[in-house]
Amino acid sequence: MIVIKCPSCHEDRHEEELEYGGEADVVRPTPPDGASDETWTDYLFMRTNTKGVHYEQWCCRAGCGQWFKVARHTVSHEVAEVIRYEDRFAYQKEGGE
Amino acid sequence: MSGRRLQTGGLVDRTKELRFTFNGKTMTGYAGDTVASALIANGVDIVARSFKYHRPRGFFGAGCEDPSAMLAVRDQYGFDAAIRAAEVYLTEGMDVRTSRGFPSAAFDLGVLIQPFARFIKAGFYYKTFKWPNWRWFEPVIKRTTGFGDIDPTASPRPAERVHARCGVLVIGGGAAGLSAADTLIDAGHDVLIVDEGRSLGGAALWSGQRMDDKDAAAWINARVERISGADNIRVLTDTVVTGAYEGNFFTLLQSISDDGGVRLLRHIKLKAEKVILATGAVERPLVFPGNDLPGVMLASAACRYIGQFGVAPMSCLAVFVNNDAGYRSAIAAHRAGIDVAAVIDVRDTPAQTLLDEMSAIRVPVMTGLEVAAAIGERHVRAVDVRPLAGGRTVRVACDGLAVSGGETPLVHLAAHRGMKPVYDPESASFVPSNLPDGWVGAGAVTGPLKLDEAVRSGDAAARLVVGEEDPTQAKSANPYNIQPHWRATTGDPAKMFVDHQHDVTVADIELAAREGYVSVEHLKRYTTLGMGTDQGRTSNINGLAILAGLTGREIVDVGTTTFRPPYTAVPMAAIAGNRVKTFYRAARYLPAHETHENAGAVFEDVGWMRPDWYRMNGEDREAAVATEMAAVRSAVGLFDGSPLGKIEVAGPDARAFVDRFYVSNIMTLKPGRIRYSVMLHEDGVIFDDGVVTCVDDNLFIVGPSSGNADTVAAWLERWRQTEWPGMRVAVAPVTSNWASIAIAGPKAREVLAALDPDFSISGDVFSHMSYRQGRIAGFDGRVSRVSFTGELQYEVNVPARHGKTLLTRLLNITQPMGGRLVGLEAWLRLRLEKGYLHVGADTNGRTTPLDIGMGGVAAKKPGDFIGKRSLALSYAQSENREQLVGLTVKAGALRVGGRILMDEVATPPCPTAGYVTSACYSPSLGYYVGLALIENGANRMGETIKIFDRGQVLAAEICRPGPFDPDNERLMA
Structure with a gap:
């Protein structure tokens, strides 16, 4: 059972109110045409399957509908960090995307 | 028949008499009785039969530890086919029946099996019925095993699910839990205390224990009062914590009752910051021949029946112990006026204080002895007692035997978290x-202890939880001076019952050990020890200790089996909660639902309540569908397409955004034009098809299929947020804002004109795949000229609130023209005549655009789109892929699901080359048409193939999808 405080509507959401979106930071090769078959199939299918702290995507489906990034311990379900996508992209902008 | 109600005593409400029936016979009990105690009060002693040998079973325990008394119970609110009598509180008018035993538990023909018990040993079924085929025997075996019959007419008990949280969860409201909660009152923590009993207090209320030489009940009552008055403490009684999970999550099952029974089951998912585990312990029995006879019960159960319920399960009690705690039952029985024949103690020298106590009540204590056998056929009438050192056997007459073999802490919840x-x-x-993080143990769950020690440990646990120093305190190592005695030293092991519910005897454990099943997990599975509904609370430890003895190991090396949730049985109805029937999913109704209803619509729930066909003039479904199809082909048909997805994508980057989702080029789509395309997942597989409308350069309408409207909206939004947040675009699902009626048929333009559009609809201006918005039928509307049927077709959208008006007006216009409403079935058959695919039916989880003839479109698109790169992978390009083709069958009936045979000579069973995905009779063409996914099908046009369908072989010809009007003359009209 997982509870995450949505970083956008600031409510605790139980897992039934949330949608899981798999591992976060899986980078889509750009342009896809330039990616080798191996790079592309790795993007499609290969995941880290982490035992421990795992960065993953969640959506506040029953609430505000916003996607965000969560650092969750896959054994204890402890949520160490919740990151708004806007913050992530703001950071990238500063870093000179 | 030896049980009776005591004149006084117990915690039942003697002013409130309850009538109930047992196998149709009327009996009475009191409020506060369990079914078990009420039956004992009425002299019932055999209530069930054991699983394998059909041996009589009575009341062995008095709570959730009881392995045997399984009954069927019906109250005002529900029916339970097999529930343990000690766990159910009696209610007025309750109907209680034996759930096993034919014709009844008291007189069971299955008992005839007992002489053959020697042959039904552990692994009996595995060994005996494997040849020639288990299925030959299964039906017969099923009739003689299992507990109870489900009543298919019984409605499930009302149930709901809730989520909750608390600061400190105190599991168990006995002396230790109460003491902990009491300490936490002043600490101000948000506390939830949970107990499976009807009230807090636990065993201290009835066990007759004393607390620092004071009456325990008075102390308990004072604590309960303080806790009930505290603002920061919530109390949940009649609630079992059924499972413990990662992150201090728990599942709880609360039974909410009134005078009519359990009126609501509440399944609670709870998160707790801290946990005090105060679940206590249950007593273990001793193992000797005949120990399963009715009349033999746990000493603690005897105390509880007398102390809590004021019933006497026997009139003359013998007590058999290996520790001090069991002596309490002798004292309780004596005080209740029950004769106590003797205490039989395996120890040579019990403490002098115990001997003095017994001598004060004139109960003889026999030391250094064991019970060699319980004597009796249907009820114990004596026990044979024999010195442990060997010697002459003495018979002690009694009609009840209380046994006490030590305590088993209820560690289950901690073990659910992996604690060994x-x-x-x-x-x-x-x-x-080591308990999980944030947990502290209190009371008897941490090991056997005296009542005052339990109180102190509860207080200490509470202090630990609030962060005070560990007030480590001395706890007696062996407070009840136990001397282990795992089984009778001699006697027939086949009569020594370890698991009373599943009839697992010492002989079965011996057999398992002999055959090499020496791991405790193997022992459990081979013998079914502890696999009953009681989950082996009274049998597991005895079983593994006996196994240790047989295999020359220490008990510590044998270990326990894995504990898994749930702690007690959880009804499926409780897990489902109120998400059943109409609450399972919100019903969605078309804006013009009533109009359809009045027109005779037969609805089907496909996410929306949609008309499948319209019942008119007494036609059946087939006839009605044919009439509806004919109306579209010859005049005009009206189809309610309101559920069709409508997602507005707006903003300066709308065009570029939508372009990334579709195989077709959206960059070239002009304002007022519509394009059909498919949407892929990143792996190249089609997941939706639909039309895209360019309203203007800043506004596009994405039109996914009805079933995918929500999914596609979520899909667009996810990419917008997580991958392309820089795009200046907004996604708005507006499906249910609009009522959408499709007008299809040669007379469609005439009908549209009658709606007085304020824009030109002539065929050369408003051509196929165009879009207009303006006033129509007096409303601000949107009209698309698209076709799913192959006919001239318009989809008229008006705000949902005007849907009824629009449809009524259209019916008035079309009726004189021979038009009529068309349901989903006719609609889908019309599209099949035309060969349009239906995603999910005509595509599967591997179909790419290359497989449906859209390879050229994909290749021509200059920009990227989701899934494009995957189409270049070798698997997508390989030659033997299943490709979508049309089929015609001139002789015979084509049906969905038929397999395409590899060649003329193939005879099933054999590999096949694909299957029929859609099929129907085409009235327009006069033969069957269909679609199929066939290996390399695109290169096999014109071939005749064989289809194997339910034993028949059928010839079909492969063609391009849609043999009807191949030149689109009707469509373009």
Whole structure:
């Protein structure tokens, strides 16, 4: 059972109110045409399957509908960090995307 | 028949008499009785039959530990086919029946099996019925096993699910839990205390124990009062914590009752910050021949029946113990006026204080002896007692035997979290090792202890939880001076019952050990020890200790089996909660639902309540569908397409955004034009098809299929947020804002004109795949000229609130023209005549655009789109892929699901080359048409193939999808 405080509507959401979106930071090769078959199939299918702290995507489906990034311990379900996508992209902008 | 109600005593409400029936016979009990105690009060002693040998079973325990008394119970609110009598509170008018035993538990023909018991040993079924085929025997075996029959007419008990949280969860409202909660009152923590009993207090209320030489009940009552008055403490009684999960999550099952029974089951998912585990312990029995006879019960159960319920389960009691705690039953029985024949103690020298106590009430204590056998056929009438050292057997007459073999801490919840209990040889019990983070143990769950020690440990646990120093305190190592005695030293092991519910005897354990099943997990599976509904609370430890003895190991090396949730049985109805029937999913109705209803619509729930066909003039479905199809082909048909997805994508980057989702080029789509395309997942597989409308350069309408409207909206939004947040675009699902009626047929333009559009609709201006918005039928509307049927077709959208008006007006216009409403079935058959695919039916989880003839479109698109790169992978390009083709069958009936045979000579069973995905009779063409996914099908046009369908072989010809009007003359009209 997982509870995450949505970083956008600031409510605790139980897992039934949330949608899981798999591992976060899986980078889509750009342009896809330039990616080798191996790079592309790795993007499609290969995941880290982490035992421990795992960065993953969640959506506040029953609430505000916003996607965000969560650092969750896959054994204890402890949520160490919740990151708004806007913050992530703001950071990238500063870093000179 | 030896049980009776005591004149006084017990915690039942003697002013409130309840009438109930047992196998149709009327009996009475009191409020506060369990079904078990009420039956004992009425002299019932056999209520069930055991699983394998059909041996009589009575009341062995008095709570959730009881392995045997399984009954069927019906109250005002529901029916339970097999529930343990000690766990159900009696209610007025309750209907209680034996759930096993034919014709009744008291007189069971299945008992005839007992002489053959020797042959039904562990692994009996595995060994006997494997040849020639288990299925030959299964039906017969099923009739003689199992507990109870489900009543298919019984409605499930009302149930709901809730989420909750608390600061400190105190599990168990006995002396230790109460003491902990009491300490936490002043600490101000948000506390939830949970107990499976009807009220807090636990065993201290009825066990007759004393607390620092004071009456325990008075102390308990004072604590309960303080806790009930505290603002920061919530109390949940009649509630079992059924499972413990990662992150201090728990599942709880609360039974909410009134005078009519359990009126609501509440399944609670709870998160707790801290946990005080105060679940206590249950007593273990001793193992000797005949120990399963009715009349033999746990000493603690005897105390509880007398102390809590004021019933006497026997009139003359013998007590058999290996520790001090069991002596309490002798005292309780004596006080209740029950004769106590003797206490039989395996120890040579029990403490002098015990002997003095017994001598004060004139109960003889026989030391250094064991019970060699319980004597009786349907009820115990005596026990044979024999010195442990060997010697002459003495018979002691009694009609009840209380046994006490030590305590088993209820460590289950901690073990659900992976905690391995360890064996403490001093107290002969498995105690928790390291508890999960944030948990503290209190009371008897940490190992056997005296009542005042339990109170102190509850207080200490509370202090630990609030962060005070560990007030480590001395706890007696072996407070009840137990001397382990795992089984009778001699006697027939086939009569020594370890698991009373599943009839697992010492002989079965011996057999398992002999055959090499020496791991405790193997022992469990091979013998079914502890696999009953009681989950082996009274049998597991005895079983593994006996196994240790047989295999020359220490108990600590044998270990316990894995504990898994749930702790007690959880009805499926409780897990489902109120998400059943109409609450399972919100029903969605078309804006013009009533109009359809009045027109005779037969609805089907496909996410929306949609008309499948319209019942008119007494036609059946086939006839009506044919009439509806004919109306579209010859005049005009009206189809309610309101559920069709409508997602507005707006903003300066709308065009570029939508372009990334579709295989077709959206960059070239002009304002007022519509394009059909498919949407892929990143792996190249089609997941939706639909039309895209360019309203203007800043506004596009994405039109996914009805079933995918929500999914596609979520899909667009996810990419917008997580991958392309820089795009200046907004996604708005507006499906249910609009009522959408499709007008299809040669007379469609005439009908549209009658709606007085304020824009030109002539065929050369408003051509196929165009879009207009303006006033129509008096409303601000949107009209698309698209076709799913192959006919001239318009989709008229008006705000949902005007849907009824629009449809009524259209019906008035079309009726004189021979038009009529068309349901989903006719609609889908019309599209099949035309060969349009239906995603999910005509595509599967591997179909790419290359497989449906859209390879050219994909290749021509200059920009990227989701899934494009995957189409270049070798698997997508390989030659033997299943490709979508049309089929015609001139002789015979084509049906969905038929397999395409590889060649003329193939005879099933054999590999096949694909299957029929859609099929129907085409009235327009006069033969069957269909679609199929066939290996390399695109290169096999014109071939005749064989289809194997339910035993028949059928010839079909492969063609391009849609043999009807191949030149689109009707469509373009």
